[in-house]
Amino acid sequence: MGKRFFAGLLAMVMLALSGCSIGNTEFVLSEELSPKEVFRIGEETVTVSQMKVYLCNYQNLYGNNYGIDLWEQDFQTEDLQDYVKEVAMSQMTRIVSMRQLADQEQVTLTAEENKAVADAAKEYYDSLTVAEKDYIKASEADIKKLYEDYALANKVYQTLVTSIDDEVSDDEARIMEVQQIFVESRTTAAEIQGKLSQGADFETLAKTYNEADEIAVTFGRGDMPAEVEEVAFSMEDGEVSSCITAEDGYYFIKCINKFNQELTDENKQIIIKRREEASFEEKYAILMENTDSYLNESVWEEIELQTDGSITTDSFFDVYDSYISL
Numbered sequence: 001m002g003k004r005f006f007a008g009l010l011a012m013v014m015l016a017l018s019g020c021s022i023g024n025t026e027f028v029l030s031e032e033l034s035p036k037e038v039f040r041i042g043e044e045t046v047t048v049s050q051m052k053v054y055l056c057n058y059q060n061l062y063g064n065n066y067g068i069d070l071w072e073q074d075f076q077t078e079d080l081q082d083y084v085k086e087v088a089m090s091q092m093t094r095i096v097s098m099r100q101l102a103d104q105e106q107v108t109l110t111a112e113e114n115k116a117v118a119d120a121a122k123e124y125y126d127s128l129t130v131a132e133k134d135y136i137k138a139s140e141a142d143i144k145k146l147y148e149d150y151a152l153a154n155k156v157y158q159t160l161v162t163s164i165d166d167e168v169s170d171d172e173a174r175i176m177e178v179q180q181i182f183v184e185s186r187t188t189a190a191e192i193q194g195k196l197s198q199g200a201d202f203e204t205l206a207k208t209y210n211e212a213d214e215i216a217v218t219f220g221r222g223d224m225p226a227e228v229e230e231v232a233f234s235m236e237d238g239e240v241s242s243c244i245t246a247e248d249g250y251y252f253i254k255c256i257n258k259f260n261q262e263l264t265d266e267n268k269q270i271i272i273k274r275r276e277e278a279s280f281e282e283k284y285a286i287l288m289e290n291t292d293s294y295l296n297e298s299v300w301e302e303i304e305l306q307t308d309g310s311i312t313t314d315s316f317f318d319v320y321d322s323y324i325s326l
Helices: 002-013 048-063 074-104 111-127 130-136 140-161 186-197 202-209 226-232 261-289 297-302 316-323
Strands: 037-041 044-047 176-183 216-219 244-246 249-257 293-295
Touching: 037 048, 037 074, 037 297, 044 048, 044 074, 048 074, 048 130, 048 140, 048 316, 074 140, 074 261, 111 140, 111 316, 140 261, 140 316, 176 186, 176 202, 186 202, 186 249, 202 249, 226 244, 226 249
Parallel strands: none
Antiparallel strands: 037 044, 037 293, 176 216, 176 249, 244 249
16 A cells, blocks of 8 residues: 555645755754765664655656656756655655654564565665666665665554544534525625525526535535534525525525435545544654754755656555555
8 A cells, every 4th residue: 555655645744845844843954964865854864865766756757647758848847856856855754754753652564564575675676777776876775774664654654543533423424415606795695585585496596696616515514614514504405595694705505415425424534534644643743843853955955856768767666565565
């Protein structure tokens, strides 16, 4: 589940690199790091070679999209390089930090998992071309260390969220289907209210007056203004509300289905995931508050992607997935 884990991690907590900050953690610029070291967080150091493994894979995963080589588009090459470097740095710092969280929580890899890490590292290293090895200058041991950190990051996350309450009530997760009319003008709202009172068809009025993007919408708790939610979640199928005044304007709601079972079940999983993320983030934030971070800024700025077509490797995460099921 390597790429799935990483994709979820990126969507959940992608760390924005801005100046000398990573997320809520400040990097201290340091000349004490060697020319081979990019950054250090706590006791963990990432080398230029290790960073280039991530850069190579991300430059090809992002640079080649839908069969189009974006690196050939000169007008966006510089922006794309900056983006790839930002993503690689963000991911690498996250994984290194989580490795230390694993140490703190005494989470380790089993003998079987360690063997899988070693086997994956050998396969990936052997897949690199001469040009790629020359650019990266990473050893098989470097690759093994990256896979080990990656596996530990995944494992500590899974360990920390296993105790999360996974009971979600139907009411908490309930998803409704409604038709809406939204307008900003109080005068227009009064006009709509009058026509509804006279028996006008809701959908017909919605097609004429609605200023929102859609008429038919589905939503759960927290998705709509509180004033709308309070009324909507007390409605029965087929019921039409009177005018609801909210901060952004005026709403009329027709309840089509007060309980969509399929969407509610899906929302339960979303709610559980949010609980997991919140629990993990709390522990992660405490770790980072008490961890020193150092950046070798000059070395980082000098690293450039090699986009002449000689670097094509993009299988780092696929190889991980084929060996390790954390």
